[in-house]
Ligand SMILES: Nc1ncnc2c1ncn2[C@@H]1O[C@H](COP(=O)(O)OP(=O)(O)OP(=O)(O)O)[C@@H](O)[C@H]1O
Ligand SMILES: Nc1ncnc2c1ncn2[C@@H]1O[C@H](COP(=O)(O)OP(=O)(O)O)[C@@H](O)[C@H]1O
Ligand code: SF4
């Protein structure tokens with residue numbers, strides 16, 4: 067990592083306290099530099115959303131956080147939450163999966179954006195509304211001045227998600243955390259919105275944490291990727307290294323099971339079993355029951371992240387013994 | 402050439418206006434395609450292009466406004482209620498939402514036995530063995546038979562749904578986005594199951610999907626839908642590798658290319 071990170075997460079642990087204690091995320095560390103896009107990839111239940119919310123200070127009651135979240139050097143874990151509140155909207159912003167959860171149904175989109183502007187900057191109503199319209203225009207909403215007078219329910223799903231991105235970015239934050247911002251949308255709309263977010267990030271120079279379950283989305287847009295499984299780090303590093311030459315069997319299996327564009331066989335290399343869930347983790351490496359490379363020692367100890375190559379980390383006991391092409395672990399023989 | 406198993410010609414599906422001032426929706430506008438026995442034909446297209454509406458007509462869940470649907474040599478649009486019941490067994494659906502399509506209080510055994518009971522084909526002596534056989538067919542451990550849907554993973558639920566469909570001994574499966582709600586690491590296994598079932602049982606499949614890369618993998622032929630019409634169709638690999646219609650190209654480009662990143 068060059069220079070000091072904008073966001074540093076170190077030894078993060080998130081624990082559900084009811085009905086009994088269950089760790090949802092354990093020993094998680096990652097960093098995001100200014101202007102960088104980090105994709106956090108994992109399957110449902112891997113702990114992506116609770117991690118995103120811990121970064122933002124938006125965890126629901128009943129979840130306990132420990133470890134460190136530092137933003138621009140300032141510790142955000144512990145304390146009263148005042149440190150987080152001082153950052154919201156100004157320096158860090160949130161784009162959730164469900165746009166309607168952050169848009170009010172009773173105010174026009176323009177008014178909501180203008181309010182966001184005025185809550186941060188001391189500008190008049192008219193100037194705020196002008197900035198709101200400009201923000202809608204930037205995210206590619208056609209005829210923004212007229213559209214600003216519409217209510218959220220009058221927007222399509224894709225336009226609503228653009229409006230939420232406009233809202234999150236209207237005050238030029240340093241960091242945007244987007245939790246599956248396009249998962250509920252049509253793939254063609256999805257692609258347009260992610261392209262827009264990526265282009266917008268380039269222009270505005272903000273850092274983005276993009277939570278997704280889709281490796282291809284990470285490949286297309288992120289600088290670095292963090293792969294999670296069962297609440298832990300599996301692999302992380304520059305996106306091209308991790309996806310081109312994954313070292314952790316789980317990452318390799320995810321990539322291998324995607325349909326390749328020039329494949330000849332009708333069969334896909336497939337993983338066995340189903341994702342492990344918090345509260346019912348197998349002993350040792352949580353991936354061991356599904357891992358074609360697992361040995362006895364894998365079920366005894368949890369692997370820690372090991373730096374395999376400049377900034378490319380993998381959590382696997384057998385990192386040095388696996389075949390160079392880790393995808394071969396999952397190759398399917400058959401028609 | 403023998404007649405195709407399914408032949409859809411000039412199909413029209415229109416939904417009536419829901420409120421005054423809103424016009425009726427022409428969801429399917431004269432679509433034609435065929436599916437041969439043992440063949441997989443994919444319908445692709447963006448949201449709202451008419452894929453599920455076409456499926457509903459093929460499944461005889463909605464009477465089309467126009468056109469003809471011939472299945473196994475019979476015209477479905479004019480057949481009477483009794484004939485329909487007999488034909489329905491031959492065309493079975495698998496839907497997107499694995500949990501939502503199972504009844505929450507019914508154990509796996511009963512869920513799989515239900516079609517047999519409803520169709521009057523349940524025999525108390527051989528029935529349990531038939532259920533076990535169906536679970537084997539979808540690669541589910543027989544021990545899941547006693548479990549309830551909430552005790553199953555998404556992929557297991559989807560396999561139970563497939564076992565239910567197979568209980569009717571269909572000739573055609575209608576798969577409406579059957580893996581899009583599943584976790585990425587279990588998708589490939591379910592997709593392979595469809596291919597295996599086709600190889601083992603000679604099932605024909607109408608496969609509805611957003612993902613052209615996946616379609617290229619599993620389908621023999623593909624029809625690209627746009628606003629209720631077929632804008633391009635042909636062998637899946639040809640359409641995906643050398644699309645001729647702008648709309649197909651846009652669909653292809655919305656699936657982020659992965660191959661250039663990997664070593665394959
Ligand atoms: N029950 C209904 N009543 C009225 N209109 C409907 C109904 N079902 C679908 N439609 C409309 O018909 C058109 C085609 O819908 P359909 O569900 O077939 O699309 P689809 O291709 O399956 O889309 P998706 O990819 O989102 O599943 C759309 O305009 C939709 O809004
Ligand atoms: N408020 C909560 N209370 C208890 N458990 C939770 C809560 N939110 C999430 N979980 C659990 O934490 C784990 C991680 O969830 P989540 O972060 O939502 O995963 P992801 O976003 O990767 O799908 C899951 O096992 C989930 O059931
Ligand atoms: S630690 Fe063992 S079980 Fe876990 S991924 Fe590595 S080889 Fe597989």
Ligand SMILES: [Mg+2]
Nearest residue numbers: 114115116246
């Ligand atoms: Mg989530």
Ligand SMILES: [Mg+2]
Nearest residue numbers: 452453454577
């Ligand atoms: Mg549909």
